[in-house]
Amino acid sequence: xxxxxxxxxxxxxxxxxxxxxxxxxxxxxxxxxxxxxxxxxxxxxxxxxxxxxxxxxxxxxxxxxxxxxxxxxxxxxxxxxxxxxxxxxxxxxxxxxxxxxxxxxxxxxxxxxxxxxxxxxxxxxxxxxxxxxxxxxxxxxxxxxxxxxxxxxxxxxxxxxxxxxxxxxxxxxxxxxxxxxxxxxxxxxxxxxxxxxxxxx
Amino acid sequence: xxxxxxxxxxxxxxxxxxxxxxxxxxxxxxxxxxxxxxxxxxxxxxxxxxxxxxxxxxxxxxxxxxxxxxxxxxxxxxxxxxxxxxxxxxxxxxxxxxxxxxxxxxxxxxxxxxxxxxxxxxxxxxxxxxxxxxxxxxxxxxxxxxxxxxxxxxxxxxxxxxxxxxxxxxxxxxxxxxxxxxxxxxxxxxxxxxxxxxxxx
Numbered sequence: 109x110x111x112x113x114x115x116x117x118x119x120x121x122x123x124x125x126x127x128x129x130x131x132x133x134x135x136x137x138x139x140x141x142x143x144x145x146x147x148x149x150x151x152x153x154x155x156x157x158x159x160x161x162x163x164x165x166x167x168x169x170x171x172x173x174x175x176x177x178x179x180x181x182x183x184x185x186x187x188x189x190x191x192x193x194x195x196x197x198x199x200x201x202x203x204x205x206x207x208x209x210x211x212x213x214x215x216x217x218x219x220x221x222x223x224x225x226x227x228x229x230x231x232x233x234x235x236x237x238x239x240x241x242x243x244x245x246x247x248x249x250x251x252x253x254x255x256x257x258x259x260x261x262x263x264x265x266x267x268x269x270x271x272x273x274x275x276x277x278x279x280x281x282x283x284x285x286x287x288x289x290x291x292x293x294x295x296x297x298x299x300x301x302x303x304x305x306x307x308x309x
Numbered sequence: 310x311x312x313x314x315x316x317x318x319x320x321x322x323x324x325x326x327x328x329x330x331x332x333x334x335x336x337x338x339x340x341x342x343x344x345x346x347x348x349x350x351x352x353x354x355x356x357x358x359x360x361x362x363x364x365x366x367x368x369x370x371x372x373x374x375x376x377x378x379x380x381x382x383x384x385x386x387x388x389x390x391x392x393x394x395x396x397x398x399x400x401x402x403x404x405x406x407x408x409x410x411x412x413x414x415x416x417x418x419x420x421x422x423x424x425x426x427x428x429x430x431x432x433x434x435x436x437x438x439x440x441x442x443x444x445x446x447x448x449x450x451x452x453x454x455x456x457x458x459x460x461x462x463x464x465x466x467x468x469x470x471x472x473x474x475x476x477x478x479x480x481x482x483x484x485x486x487x488x489x490x491x492x493x494x495x496x497x498x499x500x501x502x503x504x505x506x507x508x509x510x
Contacts, residue, residue, distance in 0.1 A: 228497065234506055260506055267504055271495045274503065284495055291492035294472045294485055296429065302475065303468055305435055305461060 110301075113204040113292060114195070114221055115139070117285070118214035119229030119266070120259035121183070122241040124275045126159070128229060129208045131282045136289070139204045142195055145171065148186035151246065161191070179209070179216035184251070188213060204289070211262040218268070225292050227285060228266035232276040234259075311502075313400040314493060315422055316340065316407045318486070319415035320430030320467070321460035322384070323442040325476045327360070329430060330409045332483045337490070340405045343396055346372065349387035352447065362392070380410070380417035385452070389414060405490070412463040419469070426493050428486060429467035433477040435460075 117132075119125050133141050145161040147168050156162045163171070168187045171177060180189030188210055195205055209217060218226055231237035234256070241247055241255055266272060271288050275281040292298070318333075320326050334342050346362040348369050357363045364372070369388045372378060381390030389411055396406055410418060419427055432438035435457070442448055442456055467473060472489050476482040493499070 230503060263504055263506055267497060267501065269497050271492065272497050272500050272503055273495060284491065287488040287491035288495060290485065290488035291472065294474060294489060296468060296470050296473050299473050300468065302431060302473055303464055305464055 109200075110202055110298065112199040112202050113289065114199060114224035115204060115206045115289065116214050116217055116224050116226050117206065117208050117229060118211055118226070118269070119275070120211060120231070120237070120262040121255050122237050122244070122259065123229045123231045124240065124278070124281075125208050125229055127278055128275060128281045128285070129206060131278050132285060133206065135282065136204075136286070139206050139289075140198060142190065142205050142207045144208065145177075145180075145189045145191055146186060148188075151244075163187075178220065179213045181210060181212045181216070183210050183212070184255070190217065211265050215265065215268060225271070225288065226269040227271045227273060227288060228269040229281065230263065230266065230272060230274045231259075232274055310401075311403055311499065313403050314405040314490065315396070315400060315425035316405060316490065317415050317418055317425050317427050318407065318409050318430060319412055319427070319470070320476070321412060321432070321438070321463040322456050323438050323445070323460065324430045324432050325441065325479070325482075326409050326430055328479055329476060329482045329486070330407060332479050333486060334407065336483065337405075337487070340407050340490075341399060343391065343406050343408045345409065346378075346381075346390045346392055347387060349389075352445075364388075379421065380414045382411060382413045382417070384411050384413070385456070391418065412466050416466065416469060426472070426489065427470040428472045428474055428489060429470040430482065431464065431467065431473060431475045432460075433475055 117125055117129055133139060143157065143161055145163050145168065147163055147165050150162055154160065171189065172180060176191055176193065177189040178192045178195065180187060190207055190209060190213060198205055214226060218224065237259055238256055241252055247255065273281050273284045318326055318330055334340060344358065344362055346364050346369065348364055348366050351363055355361065372390065373381060377392055377394065378390040379393045379396065381388060391408055391410055391414060399406055415427060419425065438460055439457055442453055448456065474482050474485045
């Protein structure tokens with residue numbers, strides 16, 4: 109039984125991780141989204157148990173105490189965490205798991221799961237990043253300025269990832285990530301069975 | 310200046326390396342074919358200086374003495390070698406270089422150039438491999454039997470490569486190799502410049 113791929117998509121805040129992941133999931137029915145938990149408020153259209161598990165701070169702390177997270181972090185005053193539940197189990201069953209994680213969280217997962225595929229999304233430019241965060245309409249000037257400053261620091265951390273994809277358009281970014289997944293599935297280390305020529309390849 | 314990719318395509322004799330490489334080169338004008346030298350006789354349609362440099366045994370030995378090869382090997386009584394000329398120079402200029410090398414030769418190159426991308430082609434089955442070698446019409450029963458026996462041994466060596474592609478159809482194999490090249494170009498190690506946000510990404 110081939111083990112599934114652990115696919116981690118990360119990038120500075122405002123790079124468009126969520127939109128790219130949504131596109132990928134629509135085009136790759138074999139990939140399962142690992143739903144994160146957060147204490148931040150739902151944005152319009154976001155549904156509990158779909159985009160995120162929306163938890164209260166108390167609930168989140170209970171999950172931490174019960175060791176329910178692969179990793180968690182505080183980002184801009186909100187908690188975000190990757191629930192462990194079923195990730196290993198599903199990978200062993202052969203399902204590919206997609207995790208969308210912030211920059212800090214993804215590096216923690218990389219230490220625990222070095223076999224994963226760590227993809228860093230970049231915005232096409234700082235100007236574009238600024239436009240996207242502003243366009244979201246959820247930031248005041250102070251938090252916008254803080255986000256942009258942090259984005260520059262977060263982007264440097266991208267050098268510790270495996271792959272880098274510039275999110276100039278969602279279609280381009282998704283196509284590049286699909287090529288990465290195709291290539292990763294062709295790695296010899298994941299295909300030792302194909303070299304057992306008895307009974308054909 | 311980004312360095313070009315060193316792409317090495319290898320596989321057991323009769324797996325269809327040449328046909329797949331021809332397809333790739335037709336579809337990827339940015340990739341340059343590194344022409345091998347051989348002492349075997351040209352097959353119908355093969356042109357000196359295009360598919361191979363066709364050398365006499367004496368000429369080949371002179372090239373060896375003059376250290377003109379990245380690697381060379383004797384395969385089925387014929388010499389095959391990868392001429393060094395301009396490979397490094399072209400890689401440094403940013404050209405992607407495609408090398409089609411036999412199984413023994415490719416592993417020698419891998420030791421010298423670990424940054425290369427080593428792709429192992431598999432036939433869809435041993436039966437299909439037998440059909441292909443027979444269909445070529447260049448083998449007598451004895452050499453056919455020897456080739457098939459060696460193919461099984463060569464295929465085991467594929468476990469030391471980076472990627473494995475089953476050559477069931479040329480289109481599938483070429484598409485998978487193109488995905489590998491796309492993914493390799495997105496590796497962070499080849500894109501450090503993109504993280505220098507000054508002046509945009």
